[in-house]
Amino acid sequence: MSPPASRAHWSTRLAFILAAAGSAVGLGNIWKFPYITGMNGGGAFVAVYLVCIAAVGLPIFIAELYIGQKAQANVVRAFEATHRPGSPWRFVGWMGLLSAILILSFYSVVGGWVLDFVYRSLTNQFAGHSDEEIKGVLGTLFSSPGRQLFWHALFMGGTVAIVLQGLKEGLERWNRILMPALFVLLLLLLGRALFLPGIGKALTFLFVPDASRLTAAGVLEAVGHSFFTLSLGMGAIITYGSYLGSREALTRTALSVAALDTLIALTAGTVIFSVVFTYGLDAGSGPTLMFQTLPMLFARLPGGYLVSLAFFLLVTFAALTSAISLLEVMVTYWVEQHGKPRKQTALVLGALVYGMGILSALSTNLLAHVKLLGHTFFDLADKTTSSLTLPLGGALISIFFGWVLGPQAAEEVVGPRFKWAARPLMWTARVLAPLAVAVVLVRGLREW
């Protein structure tokens, strides 16, 4: 094991917050949250999701930041550095690496779909077309292996290109401009959605829980998604935390990122479902939901061409800032543990992930009939991470923080001003979070 070279650090606290928010806010918020909410019947699912973010996600976010910053090391060594050399907890880090590879492999494919929609927007393929034609656009992409692989390559190439430049050069600067831009555009779309006739139904669907529509598998999906959307349970936040110099205000940072992430997901959900209920679409249509609803709205907006282009570009960027955090987990590990140069590592790992992603890209065409455990490769990569390795990793990180690092870590992390919060935080990490995950995993996996 070679010792870490002197580590880079975020240049300001704001740069770090934006990068962490960049990792959290991504396809999970704008694409995945609305469609899994639709498939799981709406309000009750959203309620479980919100409780999970507050009661489970937030404490684990704080724990990951603390572990990363204290250790100043990659996801595997972080557990050794904060515990002891050779600690068995390092296996949680290994599992995190596996999750990162799996997630990025299908994430990049969906990133590719978004790029295809950037292209469609640019070439004005929504305005003036019938709803049926617009709904068919994604189908055309799905049935074309070459097209899927092309966009997947472009997305993965972009991710690698940013990561190989290191922490500060591209990332910090772009995050600062584009993340707020995405938020503003979403708010503008929300402004439009509020005047659609379907808005009332959309808000009822999202915010009035109907417990009868919730299944155990749905609860597991909500728990899993709270990890996915906050980038938890696999070391992205540990890795980003390891580039933090001083220990100020970890708790506040975690709170702001979680709040922003949740707000963006709920806003995207409101916009998408108001379109769904206005045009009589199927709320439970699955992963195609965002790609079929929003272009219908864009096609009817004055200036819809520009709005559509801006929207898909910003979603591309949100996806990229998340994808780089996934690749960064692996690259940081490889560079530190094996002493390899960053550029070469990013290229090799990027190629590896691209290769795995091919299986997901072909899951809607050539390999659509190949099922493992009843799922296509795409669904399997998504489900094993969201419903298994992320919650499991998160629960173990929580136990590590609560029991191994213990009261001292909890006190350090909340700081002297909020000393009273140390015990509740520690007990949440020790018992509440792991127990919630364990119950849900056992019940949900049976229905899986």
Ligand code: PFF
């Ligand atoms: N949080 C990202 C999203 O919601 O799109 C996905 C993600 C990024 C998951 C980074 C895990 C991760 F480490």
